[in-house]
Amino acid sequence: EPEVTQTPSHQVTQMGQEVILRCVPISNHLYFYWYRQILGQKVEFLVSFYNNEISEKSEIFDDQFSVERPDGSNFTLKIRSTKLEDSAMYFCASSDRGRISPLHFGNGTRLTVT
Amino acid sequence: GIQVEQSPPDLILQEGANSTLRCNFSDSVNNLQWFHQNPWGQLINLFYIPSGTKQNGRLSATTVATERYSLLYISSSQTTDSGVYFCAIAFTGNQFYFGTGTSLTVIP
16 A cells, blocks of 8 residues: 655754655645644644645744655655754645545654754 | 544553544534554554444444534454544645544553
8 A cells, every 4th residue: 555654754953953854645646744743742734735835834834844845756844943842743644635535644753853 | 713622531441342432523524534643653544534434343433524523433442452543624624633632541
């Protein structure tokens, strides 16, 4: 069964550094998402991406965040200047028809900011 | 505003017991899914169920969209069922809203 893959599985970075989290969505999917989960809390929406542009974003997704689909397979989340409170599990997801089809999640990247 | 509420927040079961988890939501849904987050943090898709009833082995789910709730049934629970169960819902946009989760512990 096709799956969403995320790399790295764990990243440690120092406060103020830039990080790029990488995702390869399922190949025929058209809608892409980033979610995050702070330890012990619920899963929070960050951004959705369709047709090479952001379709929705949450209040969490401020100017320090950006997303990109640099080629036909990768989908990235960049955090420009990390803060301690950015420490979380970041999940990438994809679906083929947006809200009327199932979301498929990757295994997540655990980001630790020190 | 949009609300997705799950109950109970915590549940401890003896192995072999049955349980029902509930997800209440505040608006009409386009999409509802149930996920199991295992101890390694992975989100496992259990059911895509915007309406109706589905079964998969010991698990089944029912969504009554007109009454704005969904139920996840776990029968003959096993220790591997432990983890957090989330419902996630899409309403009008493409954003999926997650509930606060039910943390399940199955003890042998």
